[in-house]
Amino acid sequence: MKRLMYGVVVPALVTLAVAGLWWVLSASSTSLFFPPLRDILSAFATNWLSADFASMVLPSLWRVGLGMLIGIVAGVGVGAAIGSVRRAEPYVKPQLEFMRALPPILILPPMILVLGTGDGMKIGVIAASAVWPILLATVDGVRSLEPVRDDMGRVFGLPWRARFRWMILPTAVPHIWSGVRAALPIAFVVMVASEYYSSVNGIGYFVSQTSTSFRLADMWSAVVLLGLIGVVLNTLVAVAGRRLDKKFGENAHD
């Protein structure tokens, strides 16, 4: 009861109140830059609750999804390899930290030069930005296996696949998933930016087109849409994380 109250009811009411405040305060706005919420919502309905959704939003989601997938596969694979070879750390850690510290937007211009302006470039940049937090989290996750546990596995003759399944994976999954959660917003930023630079569709392209042609209600409607998609995806990732943890993590059932 209390959980329902503070988990659902209170946040919903507060959100409604904020939206209501926005509605009232902006109702009589004549500013070109801050149109009334009414106009933004009607633009939202026209732009996104229509067939345009498929042509503008799906390409963006597809790029984020594929980029994240590549980032996860590469990050977990390479991270697990680096994590299990303890001696590799001093050789690769500084480079990894350097790559992670690079602002992802910064690698856009060189990637455009190398990969062109198509989907390959966008997906590549998204993957290249999302991979670092996942990779580093995986290294930590694999590393966090207790030495005693490793000894136990070896003494009792567990083959490496058993040690991976029953000892490394359960320890690493929560770490890996926190890396995925950190990577998702980065992937989003890079998706919008790469579409903003050069594209023929996608949310970033839409924002760029509408803002440069002063269709600001349309532009704001895309911003609202981005926020909503972000909330939905973050929730999905959190739910998936709990599922994974249930399957492989501390509370797994077998």
Place this chain on the structure above:
Amino acid sequence: MTETAGLSRTSPSSPDKDDRVAILEVDGLRKSYGSELVLEDITLRIFEGELVSIVGPSGCGKTTMLRCLSGLLPHEGGTVRIAGEEVTGPPDTLGLVFQDYSRSLLPWLSVADNVRLPLRYKPISKKEAEERTAEALESVGLAAHTRKKPWQLSGGMQQRVAIARALAYHPRLLLMDEPFASVDAQTRVELEDLTLRLWAERDMTIAFVTHDIDEAIYLGGRIVVLTRTPTTIREVMPVDLPRPRDQIATKALDEFGRLRASVFTALGHHQ
């Protein structure tokens, strides 16, 4: 509450003169970390059916020695044989009970699955694995808790799970590495008697590492006393205490007090 333990055994008092089978054979074992010599020329025999206590001052190379004996750590000099096979990696004839039960057990597996896990990768049938698991848990008194997760049990019960896992593995040699160092005194007494009972019932060969002198004497048929690093064997003492042993009666014997003084002295303490 003390149960009578070690029902039908007599302790072998002169280990070298007969034709008993040596389960653990260590000859000239050496190990160093960098330039620091940790183990120096350790030579030791443990025969089939023996329960040998190994004591050493804290900070001596006990852990290193155990890791070398179990094949977890490569040694530099000498040889280690378990059940006749030279140790180059952990042999499948060896079972180990770690001090740190909460980490050596997997919290995401049930008690029964923890015990069964090593058996899944042994060349035995599923049915036999089931039977061994049930039997081992029964013999440590945990038949009623097989579906629980280890963290739902007390420390003493968790260590029983770890013991059951080693029993079900049917090792020729069971190494116990300060197994009761992190449980309370009452539980410790119970686990000591459990160890004696299992050893007697199952004809086991056990090397029991401890830093507790009373525990070493109470359990052991012989006591191996180690020196400080670089660690070597200072003395091997036969324990001529009658079995079955009893927590009160055995510890009240004059011989127990005499042994305690000798081990104490051998460890380098002065009274």
